[in-house]
Structures are given as C-alpha cells and as structure tokens.
Amino acid sequence: MAQVPLRQDTENYKPKKFLMWLFIITSCMLFAALTSAYIVYTGGDPSRGIKVKLPVEFIYSTVLIVISSITMHLAFKAAQSMDGAKQRVFLAVTAILGLAFFYSQYSAWNALFEAGAPFVNSNASESFIYVFSAFHVIHIFAGICMIIYTMIRQGSKITQARNMFHMDVTALFWHFLDILWIYLYVFLLLNQ
Amino acid sequence: MSSTAINHTLEHSGHSHDDHGHHEQSFLTKYVFSQDHKMIAKQFLITGIIMAVIGMLLSILFRIQLGWPDQSFPLMETFLGKWAEGGRIKPDFYLSLVTIHGTIMVFFVLTAGLSGTFSNLLIPLQIGARDMASPIANMISFWFFFIACVIMMASFFVESGPASAGWTIYPPLSALPTAISGSGTGMTLWLISMVFFIASSLIGALNYITTILNMRTKGMDLWKMPLTIWALFLTAILGTLSFPVLVAGVVLLIFDRSVGTSFYLSDLVVQGQVLPQQGGSPILFQHLFWFLGHPEVYIVIMPALGITSEVIATNARKPIFGYHAMVYSLIGITVLSFIVWGHHMFVTGMSPFLGGVFMITTLIIAVPSAVKTFNYLATLWRGNIRFTPAMLFAIGLVSFFISGGLTGIFLGNAALDINLHDTYFVVAHFHLVMGSAAICGMLCGVYHWYPKMFGRMMDDKLGYLHFWFTFIGAYLVFFPMHFMGLDGVPRRYYAFTEFEFMKEWLTVNTFVSWAAIIAALGQVAFLWNFFYSIWYGKKATQNPWQSNTLEWTTPVEHLHGNWPGEIPTVYRWPYDYSKPGHHEDFILQTIPFSETMSSNFPHDFEGNPEAERIQLEWQKNQEAERLAANKA
Numbered sequence: 001m002a003q004v005p006l007r008q009d010t011e012n013y014k015p016k017k018f019l020m021w022l023f024i025i026t027s028c029m030l031f032a033a034l035t036s037a038y039i040v041y042t043g044g045d046p047s048r049g050i051k052v053k054l055p056v057e058f059i060y061s062t063v064l065i066v067i068s069s070i071t072m073h074l075a076f077k078a079a080q081s082m083d084g085a086k087q088r089v090f091l092a093v094t095a096i097l098g099l100a101f102f103y104s105q106y107s108a109w110n111a112l113f114e115a116g117a118p119f120v121n122s123n124a125s126e127s128f129i130y131v132f133s134a135f136h137v138i139h140i141f142a143g144i145c146m147i148i149y150t151m152i153r154q155g156s157k158i159t160q161a162r163n164m165f166h167m168d169v170t171a172l173f174w175h176f177l178d179i180l181w182i183y184l185y186v187f188l189l190l191n192q
Numbered sequence: 193m194s195s196t197a198i199n200h201t202l203e204h205s206g207h208s209h210d211d212h213g214h215h216e217q218s219f220l221t222k223y224v225f226s227q228d229h230k231m232i233a234k235q236f237l238i239t240g241i242i243m244a245v246i247g248m249l250l251s252i253l254f255r256i257q258l259g260w261p262d263q264s265f266p267l268m269e270t271f272l273g274k275w276a277e278g279g280r281i282k283p284d285f286y287l288s289l290v291t292i293h294g295t296i297m298v299f300f301v302l303t304a305g306l307s308g309t310f311s312n313l314l315i316p317l318q319i320g321a322r323d324m325a326s327p328i329a330n331m332i333s334f335w336f337f338f339i340a341c342v343i344m345m346a347s348f349f350v351e352s353g354p355a356s357a358g359w360t361i362y363p364p365l366s367a368l369p370t371a372i373s374g375s376g377t378g379m380t381l382w383l384i385s386m387v388f389f390i391a392s393s394l395i396g397a398l399n400y401i402t403t404i405l406n407m408r409t410k411g412m413d414l415w416k417m418p419l420t421i422w423a424l425f426l427t428a429i430l431g432t433l434s435f436p437v438l439v440a441g442v443v444l445l446i447f448d449r450s451v452g453t454s455f456y457l458s459d460l461v462v463q464g465q466v467l468p469q470q471g472g473s474p475i476l477f478q479h480l481f482w483f484l485g486h487p488e489v490y491i492v493i494m495p496a497l498g499i500t501s502e503v504i505a506t507n508a509r510k511p512i513f514g515y516h517a518m519v520y521s522l523i524g525i526t527v528l529s530f531i532v533w534g535h536h537m538f539v540t541g542m543s544p545f546l547g548g549v550f551m552i553t554t555l556i557i558a559v560p561s562a563v564k565t566f567n568y569l570a571t572l573w574r575g576n577i578r579f580t581p582a583m584l585f586a587i588g589l590v591s592f593f594i595s596g597g598l599t600g601i602f603l604g605n606a607a608l609d610i611n612l613h614d615t616y617f618v619v620a621h622f623h624l625v626m627g628s629a630a631i632c633g634m635l636c637g638v639y640h641w642y643p644k645m646f647g648r649m650m651d652d653k654l655g656y657l658h659f660w661f662t663f664i665g666a667y668l669v670f671f672p673m674h675f676m677g678l679d680g681v682p683r684r685y686y687a688f689t690e691f692e693f694m695k696e697w698l699t700v701n702t703f704v705s706w707a708a709i710i711a712a713l714g715q716v717a718f719l720w721n722f723f724y725s726i727w728y729g730k731k732a733t734q735n736p737w738q739s740n741t742l743e744w745t746t747p748v749e750h751l752h753g754n755w756p757g758e759i760p761t762v763y764r765w766p767y768d769y770s771k772p773g774h775h776e777d778f779i780l781q782t783i784p785f786s787e788t789m790s791s792n793f794p795h796d797f798e799g800n801p802e803a804e805r806i807q808l809e810w811q812k813n814q815e816a817e818r819l820a821a822n823k824a
Contacts, residue, residue, distance in 0.1 A: 012325065012406075012407070015325035015403065015406035015407060016325060016326060019325060019398050019399070026394055026436045029432070029433050029434075029436035030436035030437070030439055030440055033437035033439075033441070033480060034440045037440060037444070037455075037476055037480055044473050044475075120452045120454075121453065122469070122470035127453045131447070
C-alpha cells in the first residue's frame with residue numbers, strides 16, 4: 001500500500017515561494033526593530049543622533065543595487081524565454097554587482113570611521129549605521145549564495161518549472177534587498 | 193488552493209523522476225535525520241521532555257536552598273562540587289539555577305517542546321496534507337533546536353558556570369563579563385544557544401504558516417479547521433513577528449559584550465573602575481526584549497489553549513461552545529499581545545502616561561481570555577464527560593488559566609504594580625497562568641495524541657495519579673507565593689534568613705519546597721508511563737477517543753505521506769459531537785451530509801439552496817413513510 005507517490009515536497013513550488021514571502025516578513029520585522037531601536041535610543045537624549053555627514057559611498061551603493069535589480073529582472077526575463085545562456089550572464093552580472101555593493105559598504109565604513117564616527121562610540125546612534133549596514137550586507141551575502149545556486153542548478157539538467165522556481169524566489173529576495181537598502185538609506189538620510 | 197496537495201500528488205505519479213516514493217529507510221534517515229513530520233514531532237517531544245526534567249531538577253535544587261537555607265546537604269557537594277561547597281548551594285550558582293530553569297522552561301519546553309511537537313504532528317494530519325511544505329526545513333528546525341539544547345547544557349560545564357542574569361538577561365548585568373561570574377563564558381554560551389533556538393523557531397514557524405495556508409485538503413476551508421490548527425497557526429504568526437525583534441536586541445547585546453559598543457551601557461563603575469562605555473540606554477534592551485517577551489508568553493499558552501479546545505469538545509461529547517468566538521478571541525490575543533510589552537516595564541522609568549496606555553491594552557486582554565474560559569466552561573456544561581487523563585489535564589488548564597489569569601489583572605495595573613513588581617506575587621502569577629496552564633495543555637496533548645504518535649495507549653491509572661500529583665502539587669507550590677508577594681518578599685533572592693520581615697515566611701518556603709519535591713516525584717509516574725508504553729502499551733485502535741478530526745482517519749501504523757490512498761475530503765466542521773438524530777455521538781469530518789440525512793440542520797448547508805431542497809424532500813419522504821407506517 002505504500003506505492004503511492006508521496007513526495008510532494010520536491011515539487012510543491014507554490015508553498016515554497018510563500019515561504020520566501022514569510023521570510024521577507026521576518027526580515028522586515030528585524031529591520032523594523034533595529035530602526036525603532038534607533039528612534040527610541042536617539043529620542044532619549046539630545047546629545048545622541050548622527051552627527052556626521054553620511055559618506056558618499058552610500059550613494060554608490062544605492063546606484064549599484066538599483067542596477068543589480070534591473071539585471072536581476074533581465075535574468076528573470078531571459079529565464080522566462082528559456083534563454084539559458086543569457087540568464088546565466090545576467091545572474092553573473094547581478095552577483096558581481098552584489099560583490100561591488102559589498103565593497104562600497106566596506107569603504108563607507110572606512111569613510112565613517114575617518115569622519116569620526118567609529119563603531120565603538122559613546123553616541124550609539126552612529127554605531128547603529130554600522131549595524132543597519134552589516135545586517136543588510138549579511139542578507140546580500142545570502143542573496144549572492146542564492147544567485148550562485150540558481151546558476152549552478154540552471155547549468156545542470158532541471159526542468160524549466162524548477163529553474164523558474166529558483167529564479168522566481170531569487171529575484172523576489174533580491175528585489176526585496178534592493179528596497180530594503182533604499183529604506184535604510186532614506187531612514188538614515190532623514191535622521192542625519 | 194486547498195486542492196494543490198492532491199493535484200500535485202496526482203500530477204507527479206506519472207513523472208519519471210518520481211523514483212523516490214518509498215525505499216527502505218536506514219536507521220539514520222528514519223530516526224535521526226528524519227524528514228517525516230510525525231518523527232520530527234516525536235523528536236521535539238522527547239527532547240522537550242528531557243529538557244523539562246532537567247528544568248524541573250534545577251528547580252528542586254533551588255527549592256532545597258529556599259526551604260532549608262541553613263542546612264547542609266553533603267550529597268549536593270558530591271554531585272555539584274564547588275557549586276555546593278559544604279553541601280550548600282552557592283549564591284552565584286543559585287542565580288544560575290533560576291536563570292537556566294526559566295530559560296529551559298519558557299523556550300525549550302513550552303515553546304519548542306509544545307508548539308514544536310504539536311505543530312509538527314497535528315498540522316499535516318489535521319488539515320490533510322502529506323507532510324510540511326518543506327520537510328527539509330522542518331528537519332533543520334529540529335536540529336537547530338537540538339544544538340541549542342546541547343549548548344545550553346554545555347554551559348554547566350564551564351569554569352565560571354552558566355548564565356545567571358535571569359532569563360530576561362537585562363544589561364548591564366548580562367553585558368559585563370566582570371559583573372558576576374555567570375556573565376562570562378556562561379552568558380556567551382547562552383547567547384549562542386538562543387541564536388540557534390531563534391533560528392529553529394523561525395524556520396519552524398514559517399513552515400507551519402505556509403503549510404496551513406497552502407496545503408489544506410479539499411473542503412478544508414479556514415472555518416472548518418480544528419481549533420488546535422487555528423491556535424498553532426496564530427502562534428506561528430506571533431513567532432514570525434516577534435522573534436526577529438529579539439534577534440535585534442540580542443545582537444546589540446553581543447556587540448556591547450564583545451566589541452565594546454555602548455548601545456545599552458552607560459555610567460558604570462565595576463570594582464572601582466569606570467568603564468569606557470558611555471551614553472547607552474539599558475531601557476532600550478527592555479523594549480526590544482519584551483516586544484518579543486510578551487508575545488512569547490502567548491506563544492507558550494495559545495497552543496495549549498488550542499489543544500484544550502479539541503480535547504474538551506471530544507471528551508465532553510459536545511460541539512465546542514462558540515467556535516467563532518474562540519477563533520476571534522485567539523486573533524484578539526494575537527493582536528493585543530504586540531501592544532502590551534510595556535507592562536513589564538512599569539517601574540523601569542517609563543513615562544506614567546505611557547504606563548497608562550499599556551495598562552489599558554493589558555487589561556483589554558482579559559476580554560478574549562475570559563471569552564475562552566467561559567466557552568470552555570459552557571462546553572463542559574451538561575456534557576457527557578469522559579474523564580480520560582487528557583481531559584483531566586484540559587480541565588486543569590482551565591483551572592490554572594483562571595486562577596493565574598485573575599492575578600494578571602492586579603499586575604497589569606500600573607499603580608498596583610509599584611508594590612507587586614519583582615515579588616513572589618509575579619512568580620505565582622506567571623507560574624500558574626503560563627507555566628502550569630501551558631504544561632497542563634502540553635501533557636493533555638501528550639495523553640490525547642499518544643496513540644497517534646506511538647500506536648499504543650498510555651496507562652490510564654498512572655495518568656490519573658500523575659494528574660492529581662501535578663494539579664494539587666502545582667497549587668500547593670504556587671498559591672502560597674501570592675501571600676509572600678503581597679507581603680513584599682522579593683523574587684530571585686538567595687536566602688530570606690537575613691531579613692527580619694521575611695523570616696516568618698521560612699516555614700512557608702519549607703512547605704512549598706516539600707510540595708515541589710512531591711509534585712516532581714509525581715512526574716516519575718508520567719515518565720514511566722510514557723517510555724514504557726512506547727514499547728509495551730496496549731495497542732491503539734484507529735480512533736480511540738471517537739474523535740472527528742482527520743488525523744484519526746489515518747492508519748495506526750505510520751507511513752510517510754500519512755494516508756495510503758487519496759487524501760480524504762472534508763465536508764463538515766470538526767465538532768459534530770452528539771448531533772441530534774445521528775446514531776453515533778460523533779461524525780467524522782470526512783462524512784458528507786448526504787450520509788447523515790437524519791441529523792442535518794438547515795444551517796449546515798451554508799445557504800446552498802439545492803442541498804436544502806434535497807434535505808427538505810428527504811424529510812418530507814420520511815414523514816410520509818412514518819405516517820404510512822402508523823396507518824398500517
């Protein structure tokens with residue numbers, strides 16, 4: 001009686017994509033908590049708050065991640081039209097832009113440090129900038145891992161449905177990271 | 193949407209790559225790295241039980257200290273070594289004991305052990321799914337939990353002892369390794385363990401929500417779900433929204449501890465030395481912690497409430513009273529739980545106006561809680577009650593929920609809280625309302641679904657023994673604490689012998705300690721019953737409690753995928769007990785109305801005119817036949 005195909009788990013893409021949405025919600029809660037913590041902390045005393053100008057590297061970051069969102073969308077389009085080579089190329093470009101984003105964030109940290117706002121700081125509002133950025137960069141790292149996985153699996157023999165599922169989830173996550181960074185950057189700009 | 197599960201199964205029966213339907217499982221894939229939700233549920237349960245026993249033993253150790261503060265127990269030195277030199281527990285270790293007891297009980301037993309077990313077991317079985325949306329994530333969730341348990345226990349084996357800043361780990365105490373010995377390596381391990389725990393809870397919760405929303409069987413709309421599923425669903429939502437906030441709080445704490453930032457630290461002098469950290473806000477941690485911490489207590493109690501709803505309806509042989517009201521009150525509790533965290537901080541420097549707001553939101557929670565309580569009582573009212581051990585524990589939950597909930601109204605009052613905060617009144621309150629009540633719910637679930645988990649029955653007599661020891665024991669332990677608290681006896685103190693006004697409470701403490709020891713011994717009945725019955729219990733029948741829900745339509749022996757054939761379709765709500773006109777006092781959810789013509793009500797058809805017409809016609813025919821028979 002056990003000969004019934006029972007492995008829905010490898011194919012039920014719809015619930016699995018839903019899992020990604022839920023993960024995005026948890027991520028939103030995490031950043032909502034951090035930014036609220038910033039507001040509560042900074043509101044506690046007038047001596048707190050970001051007293052330096054945000055480094056110009058953050059603008060580069062923003063440009064990079066917006067472009068990467070576009071290339072991610074192009075990869076998605078390529079996957080839809082079943083153009084495997086093009087999909088891989090755009091995914092690679094997105095991943096490289098992601099790495100460049102890494103670097104721009106790193107140089108932003110250096111710039112902040114030199115501008116007199118180190119991480120270890122008696123004005124923790126300025127430490128928060130590093131925390132926002134670091135948490136986001138960890139997400140970017142996860143996103144790059146997903147992109148690489150999608151590329152590798154795309155190269156192996158998988159069905160178009162499965163490829164589209166990988167692509168779908170990766171793109172969803174990547175666009176979320178884009179929007180998340182813009183939120184964080186605007187938040188910081190408003191609190192400058 | 194609800195038919196996706198079936199569609200997928202049918203679709204893929206013809207696929208060539210579907211070669212992994214059923215193959216021989218090795219010991220490792222069946223019992224250890226299992227992806228089957230039923231096995232994962234058992235893993236969660238047994239790990240949870242082991243952690244509960246450890247947590248209980250820790251509490252006995254500090255009860256011994258509180259009950260007999262001046263007496264020496266050389267045996268303790270044998271077991272605990274330098275933590276109990278001269279046979280007396282050291283103050284530092286006492287603090288570790290209460291901290292780890294709280295952590296284990298709240299997180300490892302009543303969060304992972306309770307909702308981990310029953311979400312995994314019941315969600316696929318009661319909604320009619322083959323397994324969770326992502327069985328791999330489910331497996332990872334358990335193993336993260338297991339790693340968290342191991343790390344937490346490992347902290348007993350480090351030189352400076354386990355974390356000892358209380359389960360709420362407030363900075364600065366927890367943030368300064370030099371503050372107390374427990375804030376050294378022990379605290380680091382605590383934090384690492386909790387990171388794994390949070391990851392486990394989140395992965396689990398995402399999976400539960402996805403499964404419930406996407407994989408219900410045909411006919412199982414949201415309003416036909418058993419209340420257990422509603423409760424587990426809303427619990428998972430609470431976890432999803434609140435645990436990330438704890439991540440934020442804990443990470444900032446880790447930075448303060450290890451990197452030297454000052455998110456939480458300011459103006460500190462330790463051993464005559466001024467610390468470099470300035471400008472931090474310890475209140476910030478409390479906001480972040482309690483934004484999780486308060487929903488956490490509902491994460492603990494809501495699955496227990498759901499389990500109880502199911503068990504009470506089944507064993508009172510009556511439909512649950514106010515099904516919709518039960519669901520809406522659960523939703524109400526879920527929403528309100530996010531806007532009450534400030535009531536933990538009434539006396540930590542909050543503006544009185546804000547305190548007033550939090551007081552009002554807190555007291556409003558009494559409304560949905562009371563709705564649930566009254567509904568339980570109304571379900572029991574004139575029921576045909578079967579006092580199975582599960583039913584006794586369900587009634588025990590209702591009792592603890594009432595007696596512990598009432599003191600919540602005292603504590604939720606910002607003015608009264610000035611007197612009552614940090615006293616034994618608080619200890620009594622939460623141990624009754626979320627400790628004892630939730631553990632009763634968990635034990636109730638274990639007794640009720642044991643046949644489903646292990647295919648065997650637990651022994652009833654031992655179950656009754658266990659219940660009465662637990663129920664009476666818990667009241668004898670926690671009820672006297674109310675009076676201690678009203679007298680101003682503070683919690684977390686090592687010994688009361690040094691304070692004149694507390695000396696008179698020493699005899700009460702001795703009494704409470706005895707009660708705790710006897711209640712703990714009562715748990716041996718459960719442990720024996722549980723582990724013995726796994727192998728030697730009476731074989732269970734398919735539906736031992738004559739219950740309506742889907743899990744009782746699966747075969748007794750487990751198979752991967754739950755149902756041998758197609759997943760059954762659901763036609764009715766889960767609480768058709770003792771329906772007038774039906775020949776049995778229960779009707780399974782899988783029985784269509786066409787097979788129960790004699791017991792259908794007009795409102796069963798939800799306004800479907802065709803079905804109503806057929807029913808009316810049938811009734812007319814019956815009437816005519818009866819008249820004809822009379823004439824003859």
